[in-house]
Amino acid sequence: MAEMAIDYSDIQLARSRIARYWKHPTPVVRWRAFEERTDVSGLRIYVKCENLGPTGSFKLRGALNAVLALSEHEARHGVATHSSGNHGAALAYAARIRGVPVTIVVPKGASRRKTDLIRQWGGTIVECEPTQAGREDALARVVREQGSVAIPPYDWAPVMAGQGTVTDEFLDEIPALDYLLIPVGGGGLISGAAIVARMRRPSIQLIGVEPQGANDTLRSLERGMRVPHPAPMTVADGLKAFVGELTFPIIQKMVDRVVDVTEAEITKMMLQCLEELRMVVEPSSATVFAALTKERLTPGSRVGLILSGGNVDQTLWERLFAS
């Protein structure tokens, strides 16, 4: 068994770093409408609201930890990444906090909402072809020309440690969680969660959730090795990423199971959460709410859901409300 990329002390260190710039933990609210609707008696459903953080997703935690962990020397020419989503906005915000320049490589056709956020926080945008090769080439060029440090979105120990702080805060507030449901894209959020939970609450059931259209982690677990999805396609664009080299072994060893949900289940749940939670739940997060309705849970359990983000394009709402 390979050693894990991070341990709990990395997450504690990340938490102390982040806390200087982002004071309040994100709120935890109850999903009472679900509790009242379910046949399972005595369930308590707790939602950790990462959508209410400064950039509207948990991604700021990993980006901030990674940027703050750089030495003065490393940080002097700034940071860069490729991202069509929340990681880019988070890195732009984190770099502004550190006071270093930041460039985000963004595939052509990326959502206007996301690029607006990056610009708002002072990030420079470089467009690239919307392929994995196009993204990597463009980022390599930026790093070479600027001397900046590339901060990967998930397969990077300081990023994983930062994402672990979500679950560390969650367990401070609700220590006796019996289940924790977490969306799985590249695996940064769930690997951080697993490291924390196995240390602080070993009995917790950790359940990862993917869209069927990008269920590479589920397939990889079945095969016992990392297997990419042949053609990831889902409204949950934050979950299209291929599970990482560093994150996969942690998931394999420490997560109880990974389940998947359909596109229709995801979009239906976005509308239901808008009504019942009075919050915006982006498609990547709606996966865990959808999975909850299919899981067989023990009566009387305390269930934690990570609402990972709330950045939704207006065009998606238009589509959902028109149908």
Next chain:
Amino acid sequence: MAEMAIDYSDIQLARSRIARYWKHPTPVVRWRAFEERTDVSGLRIYVKCENLGPTGSFKLRGALNAVLALSEHEARHGVATHSSGNHGAALAYAARIRGVPVTIVVPKGASRRKTDLIRQWGGTIVECEPTQAGREDALARVVREQGSVAIPPYDWAPVMAGQGTVTDEFLDEIPALDYLLIPVGGGGLISGAAIVARMRRPSIQLIGVEPQGANDTLRSLERGMRVPHPAPMTVADGLKAFVGELTFPIIQKMVDRVVDVTEAEITKMMLQCLEELRMVVEPSSATVFAALTKERLTPGSRVGLILSGGNVDQTLWERLFAS
């Protein structure tokens, strides 16, 4: 000068009553996108999220306090009210907590979402004609037949005291607020806020906000007496109510000013809040967010906004996203 209907000790008592059943204070979040956009330097905008409470609006506070304040004898035949909105759902929820029956008189054509909530919490619904007289007649009949106690939506001291707990919690978390913006319908929320603020933070600027289409409080303040709006008409249905006999004198004496906003400003702000706050802000609450963009604020101020509720019908979203 008439004596005020409530004082600060009523609000403290309400808070201790409510706290037994509703443990966590509602979260406070920053509206960072506004802070970054405004020309006024150093503003900090804090949003008190009543949409995240159990019934999705502040109304539960007043209803719960009023129901819990009843003696065993008074409560034995239950409670009733007329409401097309959040007060009805809140009273149903409060009655369930107390374990007494509850009947809500609802005008024909009321939103399905609101009546669903009332039923979900065990309330009996009685339909009536959608006029003030129709509502009052039907409620009088219910009270006569059932022997239940009518709990008015705002012009009732225990309700006003309950609503005051919003601002009491808000000042616990952000003690040095310089401004507080509050929606004004019947005046329950703002009168409670005024009693708290004048005791705990006398220098605060209290600003009430109404829709232009239901600006009876603004007109009443100009005339120095309660004057109903001739034909209240606004998407902010929670604010159509006529300012109360008990609430008006408090507003007159203790609120710095009342301003109004247009229908277009309200609906535009609902979409903006969905994007920037990642939360549902119902039209009645969007008024204060819209007013903020028009107010001249002192640089460096701390500004509080009460996000009073997040119950929005799907049909309204459909309309907003189609236009």
